[in-house]
Amino acid sequence: MAGVIRIIVVVDAGADRNAVEAVIPAAAGVELLSVIEGLNNGWQEAGADDVDAVLVAAGPSPGAALGFTEGVAAEYPDRAVLLLHAGAVNGLPRRALEAGAEDVVTLPVADGEPPSPADRDRVSNELLVALEKGIARRRRATDGPRSAQGRMIVVIGPKGGAGKTIVASNLAVAFAEAGQRVALADLDLQFGDIGLVLGMPPAHTIYDLVMSGGSLDAEKLGDYLTTHESGARVLLAPARPDQAAMVDVEFLRQMFAVLRATEDWLVVDSGPGFTPEAIAAIDVATDICIVGTVDAAALKNTKLGLETLDLMGVDAGNVKLVLNRADSRVGISPDDARTITGRAVDVLIPSHRDVPRSANSGRPIVMAQPGSEPARALRSLAESYMGGEYSRPRPLKRLLGRTR
Numbered sequence: 160m161a162g163v164i165r166i167i168v169v170v171d172a173g174a175d176r177n178a179v180e181a182v183i184p185a186a187a188g189v190e191l192l193s194v195i196e197g198l199n200n201g202w203q204e205a206g207a208d209d210v211d212a213v214l215v216a217a218g219p220s221p222g223a224a225l226g227f228t229e230g231v232a233a234e235y236p237d238r239a240v241l242l243l244h245a246g247a248v249n250g251l252p253r254r255a256l257e258a259g260a261e262d263v264v265t266l267p268v269a270d271g272e273p274p275s276p277a278d279r280d281r282v283s284n285e286l287l288v289a290l291e292k293g294i295a296r297r298r299r300a301t302d303g304p305r306s307a308q309g310r311m312i313v314v315i316g317p318k319g320g321a322g323k324t325i326v327a328s329n330l331a332v333a334f335a336e337a338g339q340r341v342a343l344a345d346l347d348l349q350f351g352d353i354g355l356v357l358g359m360p361p362a363h364t365i366y367d368l369v370m371s372g373g374s375l376d377a378e379k380l381g382d383y384l385t386t387h388e389s390g391a392r393v394l395l396a397p398a399r400p401d402q403a404a405m406v407d408v409e410f411l412r413q414m415f416a417v418l419r420a421t422e423d424w425l426v427v428d429s430g431p432g433f434t435p436e437a438i439a440a441i442d443v444a445t446d447i448c449i450v451g452t453v454d455a456a457a458l459k460n461t462k463l464g465l466e467t468l469d470l471m472g473v474d475a476g477n478v479k480l481v482l483n484r485a486d487s488r489v490g491i492s493p494d495d496a497r498t499i500t501g502r503a504v505d506v507l508i509p510s511h512r513d514v515p516r517s518a519n520s521g522r523p524i525v526m527a528q529p530g531s532e533p534a535r536a537l538r539s540l541a542e543s544y545m546g547g548e549y550s551r552p553r554p555l556k557r558l559l560g561r562t563r
């Protein structure tokens with residue numbers, strides 16, 4: 160699940176494992192991956208990819224736990240280390256912070272008796288806040304300026320009405336919900352409707368950006384992006400078709416580069432077919448998502464689209480095929496689709512009345528009806544992209560909002 164804080168607990172000799180487990184926040188946002196007894200055994204798991212925070216439970220003599228804290232904090236600067244201890248040890252909080260712990264939490268103690276539920280809840284809350292703050296601080300400290308360029312996904316499709324805009328908008332929102340930095344650019348320059356399906360008030364558009372003149376940098380571009388409630392930053396299409404002509408390909412190339420320097424993902428929606436904008440985007444994209452529908456004529460055009468990508472030198476491994484409006488009643492199965500298009504279908508999105516309904520109400524279906532089948536399919540598309548080198552999402556961004 161996106162938005163979860165994944166923690167491990169490493170229990171030093173002499174520390175009370177049960178007392179620690181009793182205060183692990185039961186909130187849906189926290190997932191306890193494992194409890195490990197013995198500092199030596201904790202090393203490896205502290206470095207596992209999916210860990211956001213390491214809780215170190217110190218015993219009455221905390222020296223070794225402090226050493227462990229220092230080691231983990233130095234070795235894995237992108238995760239928060241918290242020290243937990245019972246009872247007062249002189250100077251422990253200061254020493255823990257010096258060792259690199261993000262925070263120190265005192266476990267409830269009650270002379271031989273189990274601590275009261277109220278005490279447990281209080282400490283549990285304290286721990287949750289310490290986790291959220293600590294992880295946010297680690298993120299800010301290690302995020303820094305991006306060195307690599309973000310991935311760029313261009314959503315194309317041979318004809319209008321296939322569902323390109325639904326796919327592009329929900330894909331961007333799904334990335335944002337998974338804590339990723341994402342920009343969505345509407346390059347259906349004449350009839351773009353990303354603003355409409357995302358319920359965004361008419362604001363600056365790409366046309367205004369072009370007309371503003373001057374050089375294009377991240378700060379300038381930022382002034383023309385509208386932030387969606389999911390956190391995705393959107394560059395809207397011109398308000399009128401006649402304004403489209405002002406947006407040239409050279410400008411787009413610069414814009415792609417600037418956006419990819421600041422975002423993890425740049426999702427581009429396009430008009431029907433291979434427009435000059437789409438071609439310029441495909442030229443520099445890392446990924447193409449071709450959206451077709453499940454009927455014989457559309458599938459034939461999708462096949463032609465795939466062949467055109469091949470002629471343009473796009474590696475087939477970077478192309479995903481999405482079939483939208485899949486409906487058992489049309490008499491074409493995914494297998495037939497594979498036969499006609501000559502390749503496997505990556506994601507099948509069922510036809511569902513909640514799709515136009517959510518678009519009409521300006522709330523993307525992954526937010527409006529997250530449990531619906533089309534929303535699941537769209538999220539699985541986003542996950543299929545994040546699966547590879549982006550396997551470690553940054554869930555805290557979602558909990559805490561973007562830090563920029």
Ligand SMILES: Nc1ncnc2c1ncn2[C@@H]1O[C@H](COP(=O)(O)OP(=O)(O)O)[C@@H](O)[C@H]1O
Nearest residue numbers: 319320321322323324325484509510511514515
């Ligand atoms: N899976 C679906 N089920 C039902 N309606 C859909 C589905 N996908 C898209 N639609 C509807 O079809 C229309 C066209 O979709 P859109 O994404 O705007 O297509 P495109 O951008 O390719 O022109 C919209 O009204 C949309 O709500």
Ligand SMILES: [Mg+2]
Nearest residue numbers: 323324347352
């Ligand atoms: Mg569209």
